Amino acid sequence: EPEVTQTPSHQVTQMGQEVILRCVPISNHLYFYWYRQILGQKVEFLVSFYNNEISEKSEIFDDQFSVERPDGSNFTLKIRSTKLEDSAMYFCASSEEYRYGYTFGSGTRLTVV
Amino acid sequence: DQQVKQNSPSLSVQEGRISILNCDYTNSMFDYFLWYKKYPAEGPTFLISISSIKDKNEDGRFTVFLNKSAKHLSLHIVPSQPGDSAVYFCAASAGGAGSARQLTFGSGTQLTVLP
Numbered sequence: 001e002p003e004v005t006q007t008p009s010h011q012v013t014q015m016g017q018e019v020i021l022r023c024v025p026i027s028n029h030l031y032f033y034w035y036r037q038i039l040g041q042k043v044e045f046l047v048s049f050y051n052n053e054i055s056e057k058s059e060i061f062d063d064q065f066s067v068e069r070p071d072g073s074n075f076t077l078k079i080r081s082t083k084l085e086d087s088a089m090y091f092c093a094s095s096e097e098y099r100y101g102y103t104f105g106s107g108t109r110l111t112v113v
Numbered sequence: 114d115q116q117v118k119q120n121s122p123s124l125s126v127q128e129g130r131i132s133i134l135n136c137d138y139t140n141s142m143f144d145y146f147l148w149y150k151k152y153p154a155e156g157p158t159f160l161i162s163i164s165s166i167k168d169k170n171e172d173g174r175f176t177v178f179l180n181k182s183a184k185h186l187s188l189h190i191v192p193s194q195p196g197d198s199a200v201y202f203c204a205a206s207a208g209g210a211g212s213a214r215q216l217t218f219g220s221g222t223q224l225t226v227l228p
Contacts, residue, residue: 004156031213042220043157043202048213055213091156098206098214099164101147104156 002026006092006105013082013112021077021108023092032075033093033102034067036060043091049075082112116140117205119219127227132190134222136203139184143205147216148177148188151200160201161188193226200224 005024013019025032034046047067048055054067066078075094079086089109093102118137126132134148144165149157163170163177163186170177176189190197200221206214 006156033213033215035216043204043216043218045215045217048215050213056215058215093156098145098208098210098212099162101159101162102216103159104149106154106156 002103004092004094004103004105006090006108008108009106010109011111013110015084015112016081019079019082019110021079021090021092021110023075023077023105024073025075025092025094026096026103027073029094029096029103031055031095031097031102032067032069033095034077035091035093035104036088037091037107038085038088046077046090079110082110084112086110087112116143117203117217117219119201119203119222121222122220123223123225125225125227126193128195129192132188132193132197132224132226134188134190134201134203134224136186136188136219137184138186138205140205140207140217141184142207143217145206145214146177146179146186147204147206148175149202149204149218150197151202151221157202190224193224195226195228198224198226 032049037043047057089107092105095102147162148160151157161175179186203219204216208214
């Protein structure tokens, strides 16, 4: 069964440092997403990406965040200057079309110290 | 702003019996609803979905019911198995047919199926 692959599975970074979270979506999917889940809280939408541009972004996705699909297979989330409150599980997801559901990766646990 | 609510944080059910997980929503623009299952240290796994034009969708042991007037949906699992023990999330989306729809998630219900 096709999978969404995320690397690394766990990243520890110092406050103020830049991090890049990587994702390889399913190859024939057209829509790409990042979500996050802070410990004990809901899964929250960050950003959606389609046709090489951001479709929609949440209030959380401020100027410190950016996404890129640099080579047609990878999909990255960059946090420019991490804060303690960015510590969370970050999930990448992709979909062929909304009616078929979204396939999530297993997540990257980001710990900002 | 809790547009999607799962009011029961946990549910325990005996193996072989029915599990019923509930979800309420407030945003009348939502027209597509999904259930996901999540194990610890894994991403959510898609289970079943329903469009707002239907009131029931079935896939094997899983059935989702939608009551639009009450803004309520439920997931029935029959018969429940110990491997079903996980956190179940309800999610909803709104938007156009070709759009990259964001999902709004509920807070999840921990289902425990007792052998």
